[in-house]
Amino acid sequence: MRLSAFKRPTNPVMSTSIKPVNVKSALMIGLVGLGSASLSAQAATQAAVTVPVDTSVSSPTAGIQLISLKDDAVAVENGTDDLSEVDDMLDAADQADQADQADQADQADQADDWIDNVPDASALDIDSDYNDSNEITTDIPAEVAEVSLNAIAPETLKTFVAVVDLVRREYVEAVNDEELFINAMSGMLTKLDSHAEFLDAEAYENLRAFTQGDVGDIGLTATYQPKSGYWVITEVITDSPADKKGIAIGDYLHQIDDFKLDENKQSNDIKQLLTGIAGTQVDVVVSKAGRRKRTTTLQRNNAHPQAIETQLIDGVAIIRLPAFQNNSREQILQSLIGLDAPVTGILLDMRDNPGGVLTSAVKVASLFMTDTDVVQVKGRQSAPRTLSTQGTAVLKPLPVVVLQNRYSASAAEVLASSLQAQKRATIVGEISYGKGSVQSVIPLNDEQAVKLTVANYLTAAGKKIDKIGVQPDVRLSGNESTWEQQALNLLRQQVQSSGLRFVRQDPLK
Numbered sequence: 001m002r003l004s005a006f007k008r009p010t011n012p013v014m015s016t017s018i019k020p021v022n023v024k025s026a027l028m029i030g031l032v033g034l035g036s037a038s039l040s041a042q043a044a045t046q047a048a049v050t051v052p053v054d055t056s057v058s059s060p061t062a063g064i065q066l067i068s069l070k071d072d073a074v075a076v077e078n079g080t081d082d083l084s085e086v087d088d089m090l091d092a093a094d095q096a097d098q099a100d101q102a103d104q105a106d107q108a109d110q111a112d113d114w115i116d117n118v119p120d121a122s123a124l125d126i127d128s129d130y131n132d133s134n135e136i137t138t139d140i141p142a143e144v145a146e147v148s149l150n151a152i153a154p155e156t157l158k159t160f161v162a163v164v165d166l167v168r169r170e171y172v173e174a175v176n177d178e179e180l181f182i183n184a185m186s187g188m189l190t191k192l193d194s195h196a197e198f199l200d201a202e203a204y205e206n207l208r209a210f211t212q213g214d215v216g217d218i219g220l221t222a223t224y225q226p227k228s229g230y231w232v233i234t235e236v237i238t239d240s241p242a243d244k245k246g247i248a249i250g251d252y253l254h255q256i257d258d259f260k261l262d263e264n265k266q267s268n269d270i271k272q273l274l275t276g277i278a279g280t281q282v283d284v285v286v287s288k289a290g291r292r293k294r295t296t297t298l299q300r301n302n303a304h305p306q307a308i309e310t311q312l313i314d315g316v317a318i319i320r321l322p323a324f325q326n327n328s329r330e331q332i333l334q335s336l337i338g339l340d341a342p343v344t345g346i347l348l349d350m351r352d353n354p355g356g357v358l359t360s361a362v363k364v365a366s367l368f369m370t371d372t373d374v375v376q377v378k379g380r381q382s383a384p385r386t387l388s389t390q391g392t393a394v395l396k397p398l399p400v401v402v403l404q405n406r407y408s409a410s411a412a413e414v415l416a417s418s419l420q421a422q423k424r425a426t427i428v429g430e431i432s433y434g435k436g437s438v439q440s441v442i443p444l445n446d447e448q449a450v451k452l453t454v455a456n457y458l459t460a461a462g463k464k465i466d467k468i469g470v471q472p473d474v475r476l477s478g479n480e481s482t483w484e485q486q487a488l489n490l491l492r493q494q495v496q497s498s499g500l501r502f503v504r505q506d507p508l509k
Contacts, residue, residue, distance in 0.1 A: 160184075185450075190281070190297065193453055194257060195439050197281050201447040203299045207279030208441075215323055215354065216278035216300035218242045222253045222270050224263060230254070231261045231270065233286070241298040247286055254293055255285035268480075272407045276354045277323065278303040280451070310335035315344035315499055316491055318484070321364075324356030324411040329363040333394065336502040344499035345491045346395060349403045349484070351429065355410020358438060358457070362387045365418050367395045368425070373460035374418040377438060386460065399494035400425035403487045404472065405480065409433035416470045417459045426494075428474040428487050436466025 167175060182198065189196040199207060206216060219240020222231045231253040236243050254261060256273040274282060280300050287293040308331040309320040317339060319332060336343060355361075358375070365374045366389035378384040402416050402425045413432045419425035438455040458464055474490065476483045 189450065195437060195453050197451050199279060199449045199451055202301055203279045204447060204449045206301050206303055215275060215306055216303040217275045218282060218298040218300055219302040220247060237302060240302045245296050245298060251286045251288060253284065253286055257283050272352055276300050277356060308332060308335055310339060312339045312341055315342060316347055316488060317343045318347045318349060320349045321353055323353055324360035326357055326360055328360045329367060337504055342499040342501045343398065344495045345399045347401050347403065347487055347491055350408050350412045351403055351405040352407045353412040355412055358411050361411035361415045365389050365415055366391050367393060368400060368419060369393055369422055372422055375414045375460060376458040376462060377455050378458065379455040397497065397500060399491060401487050401491040402427045403483060404429040404432050406430050407433055409435040413465050413470050414457060417465065421459060421461055426474065426490060427470060427472045428490060429472050429476050429483060431471055432469040434465060434467045434469035436464060
């Protein structure tokens with residue numbers, strides 16, 4: 001995740017950093033010129049516009065006022081600022097899908113219930129002579145052979161049992177049955193796609209914590225060494241996921257997920273490929289120098305709490321949005337209040353944003369647009385569902401530029417594509433990552449869960465994002481440290497008003 005500090009500007013800068021607040025966890029994961037006129041000189045006549053809020057819950061942005069620095073008040077449409085209905089809509093649709101499939105799955109469910117009651121020992125047919133036997137039992141147990149299964153063929157089940165039996169007996173070290181089955185479930189899910197996975201207690205907790213503001217990595221640093229021609233691991237954090245899997249300083253790092261590493265990669269590329277939503281996993285290919293390569297699956301459990309950072313430069317609010325949590329919308333508004341100065345434009349920096357909670361992207365889009373379709377969600381057996389903006393578009397009067405790079409993904413692409421389609425913002429930077437799938441975290445119990453890809457999402461116009469990404473309106477190249485200034489120069493050309501000042505309303509008035 002991009003955490004580097006802003007360059008020190010030549011003009012005075014006001015900044016504020018908003019820490020995440022506690023929110024309940026969500027299950028759905030998968031996450032904008034200035035003239036020479038004086039601003040204060042035009043503030044003689046000010047009109048306050050109150051943003052309606054839901055007073056039934058405690059909100060960090062309750063009672064926000066917008067003060068226009070023009071003669072006329074900014075027209076802000078009334079409406080609720082709560083998008084909880086979107087979550088309810090998704091839940092209702094999921095329940096409807098389950099109801100439609102209930103009749104079809106009834107016979108299979110009965111068979112599954114029957115199989116679940118078969119004791120493990122009878123399935124494995126283990127007797128007291130197990131440790132002394134040199135033969136592997138591959139006969140189908142009578143109980144299994146008599147069951148008609150739509151999902152699991154008896155031959156497949158027989159093979160699985162045989163492999164478990166073989167590993168128990170012949171593997172060079174004693175293995176734990178629980179570890180074998182967890183590995184089997186993990187392998188089954190990760191082979192479906194790179195986003196599906198089995199979550200143990202630690203990963204599940206980290207993923208739940210993400211909705212409050214965490215991203216994570218695997219706890220290693222690598223540097224390219226021209227002499228050897230390889231990326232070499234130069235740091236491994238003690239007790240990090242990498243350390244626990246036996247990765248050590250001096251090992252070669254050959255590949256991260258599908259990305260093969262060579263001299264053309266940059267250190268920041270490696271950092272961003274290893275970083276993502278806390279609790280998710282990444283495959284790395286490593287080797288001891290001169291030895292066989294091995295692939296290791298690691299969970300990003302070395303978590304880093306995130307905060308939205310906002311700066312004010314010459315009247316433009318630069319909002320760095322590192323990921324989409326449940327409270328991202330509230331954090332943005334609170335950060336604007338903290339500036340305590342007029343804002344004439346928004347530069348929304350979503351570089352390295354890996355996505356996050358999908359409905360959070362819709363809530364952020366609702367700050368900029370009213371009654372606008374944002375994204376289509378398409379499951380396997382359901383019609384596409386369209387998520388739209390709701391409530392008051394508080395930032396509608398202000399021009400917006402969105403800054404993205406090749407690591408802007410998922411919910412970040414949803415927001416960028418919707419703002420671009422409505423010509424509400426200018427997208428600058430490079431083509432985004434191209435992740436167009438939605439994952440749901442499905443609890444198995446209090447400590448374990450499955451993260452499963454349950455739908456794909458498209459732009460509001462039905463265009464595909466997965467493996468394509470969002471094309472910028474203005475492509476930037478060269479050193480990325482210069483992109484912010486280029487985006488500011490572009491935004492200055494779009495400023496047409498004296499801006500808005502965000503203040504908190506006195507509750508006693």
